[in-house]
Amino acid sequence: xxxxxxxxxxxxxxxxxxxxxxxxxxxxxxxxxxxxxxxxxxxxxxxxxxxxxxxxxxxxxxxxxxxxxxxxxxxxxxxxxxxxxxxxxxxxxxxxxxxxxxxxxxxxxxxxxxxx
Amino acid sequence: xxxxxxxxxxxxxxxxxxxxxxxxxxxxxxxxxxxxxxxxxxxxxxxxxxxxxxxxxxxxxxxxxxxxxxxxxxxxxxxxxxxxxxxxxxxxxxxxxxxxxxxxxxxxxxxx
Numbered sequence: 001x002x003x004x005x006x007x008x009x010x011x012x013x014x015x016x017x018x019x020x021x022x023x024x025x026x027x028x029x030x031x032x033x034x035x036x037x038x039x040x041x042x043x044x045x046x047x048x049x050x051x052x053x054x055x056x057x058x059x060x061x062x063x064x065x066x067x068x069x070x071x072x073x074x075x076x077x078x079x080x081x082x083x084x085x086x087x088x089x090x091x092x093x094x095x096x097x098x099x100x101x102x103x104x105x106x107x108x109x110x111x112x113x114x115x116x
Numbered sequence: 117x118x119x120x121x122x123x124x125x126x127x128x129x130x131x132x133x134x135x136x137x138x139x140x141x142x143x144x145x146x147x148x149x150x151x152x153x154x155x156x157x158x159x160x161x162x163x164x165x166x167x168x169x170x171x172x173x174x175x176x177x178x179x180x181x182x183x184x185x186x187x188x189x190x191x192x193x194x195x196x197x198x199x200x201x202x203x204x205x206x207x208x209x210x211x212x213x214x215x216x217x218x219x220x221x222x223x224x225x226x227x228x
Contacts (some may be wrong), residue, residue: 004159007168034215034216042220042221043205043218043220044160044205044220046216046217046218049213049215079199091157093159093160103147103148103210104161107152107160107161109158109159110157110158110159
């Protein structure tokens with residue numbers, strides 16, 4: 001149980017275009033989903049926290065107009081990287097916390113974004 | 117401020133030996149700590165967690181020790197196997213936001 005999927009697993013896009021990444025909780029309902037970014041050989045950095053039906057809370061330094069997060073249902077959150085640039089190339093990972101969860105977060109497999 | 121860091125960026129051990137990965141944290145308000153394993157190109161995988169009111173917790177081949185006096189956390193892996201090779205992160209969480217703050221990670225390399 002507690003499986004989280006991400007789609008796509010990898011994507012290559014041109015500079016200036018937008019890319020949408022989906023995060024789904026497959027066998028549980030997630031009231032809260034988290035989006036992380038990870039650069040090579042570095043740790044996970046929390047970008048934002050999203051709660052179903054409300055606006056996401058962004059971490060300091062993360063541009064909310066550039067990284068659009070939508071958490072429209074209890075099983076789906078999306079991250080859209082708008083006007084992507086090469087410096088946005090990274091590994092994006094989502095996690096989800098269930099209705100009963102106190103603090104457990106279940107992580108997705110990640111999405112590798114490369115902006116050319 | 118909030119930070120969780122690791123002492124050793126790389127740890128190389130022989131197959132069959134025990135591994136100890138250390139982590140220091142600064143936020144005394146953390147309610148819990150979690151160890152994750154991350155293989156290359158994959159998302160973090162939960163290993164074991166510990167509440168701040170505990171000092172030891174054991175799982176299958178793994179033990180987490182928490183020393184709140186010195187704000188130190190460790191992950192012990194018994195009889196390390198090649199499949200244990202990965203990056204290990206500690207993360208602390210809790211408080212009003214209940215966010216996870218990740219440490220910098222330790223690469224565990226198991227030599228056959």
